[in-house]
Amino acid sequence: MNFKRYGSVAAIAVAGSLLLASCAANEGDTGSSTGDEGTPSTLSGTLVGAGASSQQSAQEAWVAAFQTANPDVTVEYDPAGSGAGRDTFIAGASSFAGSDRAFKDEEIAEDNFASCVPGTGIVELPAYISPIAIIFNLDGIATLNLDADTVANIFAGNITKWNDPAIVSQNEGVELPDLAITAVHRADDSGTTENLTDYLAAAAPSVWTWEADGVWPIEHGEAAPQTSGVIDAVTNGTGTIGYADASRAGDLGTVAVKVGDEYVPYSAEAAAAIVDASPLVEGRGEGDLAIELDRASTESGVYPIVLISYLIACNEYEDAAQAELTKAYLEYIISDEGQQLAAEKAGSAPISKTLFEKASAAVAAIK
Structure with missing residues (x-):
């Protein structure tokens, strides 16, 4: 060729x-x-x-x-x-x-x-x-509980320290440092970004006022190319947070997202659950199986930050x-x-x- x-x-x-x-x-x-x-x-x-x-x-x-x-x-x-x-x-x-x-x-x-x-x-x-994992790098902390508003405020630049009350209140017993948060996003036009921003717009509309887009919509944060670039930036940084396909999360810390009254960690099963509960996009051809995900679902056991x-x-x-x-x-x-x-x-x-x-x-x- x-x-x-x-x-x-x-x-x-x-x-x-x-x-x-x-x-x-x-x-x-x-x-x-x-x-x-x-x-x-x-x-x-x-x-x-x-x-x-x-x-x-x-x-x-x-x-x-x-x-x-x-x-x-x-x-x-x-x-x-x-x-x-x-x-x-x-x-x-x-x-x-x-x-x-x-x-x-x-x-x-x-x-x-x-x-x-x-x-x-x-x-x-x-x-x-696959679920999209919210990944972070904090010494000694493997997982955190965060609701949609908190995630949105972090990526929007409204929450800038790891010991912010909004984070502390959801993580009783976790010693969170007085450390600046560096939010990392994709530099390229990315479907992973579009899925994350779609979730933020649907689940935290009072905070995240931008529409879903594959291009990161605001200037706040550090940009890195492709999934590997985000992983590298979060891994090699201090107090960093980002997002990536869960298969690439490795040993980084990950967020359990609040859905309804529970915090749901990412898993393949939880991702599949929300896909099966969501309808196909209307008006497409027979071979076009685009799915309309319900990002704001409160059903038990579903993980809403999912990548199809x-x-x-x-x-x-x-x-x-x-x-x-x-x-x-x-x-x-x-x-x-x-x-x-x-x-x-x-x-x-x-x-x-x-x-x-x-x-x-x-x-x-x-x-």
Whole structure:
């Protein structure tokens, strides 16, 4: 594939994708080289995707397993961020995108997806479901309880010290230091940011007066690129707080968020619970499974700061070979094997049986 003809958008995608594909290809050189049920794979070629860095751990596992089963296929996924992934897909520099938000109605209405046959629309699969962890770095403190207003006030810059009464009152027995808070946010256009700001706008509207957006809406705080940049900034800072896909939280402290009358720590189960309780966005095509999350839910056991990361593809491709590869790869990702692998490697929540049936029908219709 000649990436030069795609210009600057593709340049974003290529550098990271080659490294990730190379790593995954090495892992995929061992084990079975056959497809399902021992049937030799007839697939061949290169499949390029780009987008959400939240999917990175899952994509590494998916790519390795898929290439093991299909040794003549190379899958390249560049975790450049959701915004870059959507732009790359729109430009036709990738066959699929990973995005921590679905395309908006007005974006779909423009119908300018270069890889897709005009007028045929897109597929959006909520294939990666994970809580977004509020992460922090305070010596000797592994977890804190915070309600939505407190989280919003911290990221808005209204609460600036860790021993602020609003934090102390929710954490009896925890010795909080007289230390400045450094709030870290994503520097790039990020679906993780959009999910967090959507939660803040819905659950703390009196404090967080900005609309949900993938671009951080205010100047307060420290900016860092992509998920890895936020993790590094929080880890290497003092008194830092940020947010990231929970699979990347590592040994950092994490926040249990107040929902109703209880504080709920993040977990795959709690994330899956709120997804199953939320409806699909109205007015979309049959293959578009965008979900309208209920961020302000007070139901017991749900974790409202959840990331649904989508796999986005064409309903109908201009290039039949890319349609075949994309269809096969997405079939694997949404399968029980693919979902369990992501749960094991990235801590995500496997999609429900009902969601699988809808996603399976959407993928089967790709051509």
